[in-house]
Amino acid sequence: MTEHPNAATARRSYEAWNSGDLDVIREYFTDDAVLHLAGNNAMSGAYRGRDAVMDAIARDIQGWGPHAEVETILGSDDHVIVFCQVTSERDGKTLDVVLAQAITFNAEGKVTEAWFLPNDQRAYDQFFS
């Protein structure tokens, strides 16, 4: 079955994430996109607007270098759900969690809102502290 265009966008954004290609990721967000990062850690919070979203993503990639291995991407005209394994090693700490990510898309196929939840919030908070 052909992948839904929004699922394909999400897949490309994960590839860009892993290669640190911020310019590619930037193109996928609307100007007023919102990114929600769950938990109680240095990255947690709601980032509003494309500039704030991209600052957060750059800080995340450069500070912690998480690698995302996509397990499945489910897509429809308005929504995408991603399951991915996220791993990293930094400053003697290791991360290995499964994240569920929810993404909403507008009619132009751009991301308007994205949010995540790890399967082990405590491990996630400890790594991103």
Add this chain to the structure above:
Amino acid sequence: MAEHPNAGLIREAIALFNRGDWDAYREYFTEDVIWHVGGNHPLSGDYRGRDAIFEYFGKVRDLTGGGLRSEPQDILADDSHGGVFTRVTADRGDRHLDVVLAQAYRINPDGKFTEYWALADDQDAVNAFWS
């Protein structure tokens, strides 16, 4: 396009939840299912095992007088996963909850839920409602 069987499964399960038909709803979970509830409120955390999860559902029911409703807006699925965007409404005394929750399910080949994530778009509203 015909709905994926796992999308149908989730639709049925949510209908049973809304009706409060716990005996039938229980059949949709494996015994060792894991449930991840995000946020910073008294019900947040990981629930391990079907009994623990139904204890959590019991608390939700008691706190909302059985009035919490989930109205799916979009259900996505493949052979081993499901995703739902659903409007969740509830009342608790003079507090009112009205949020869109994204739910992610892992589903085994027998059509049972093995793992679940609940993601609120407005986590502050959810935290305030349950706190």
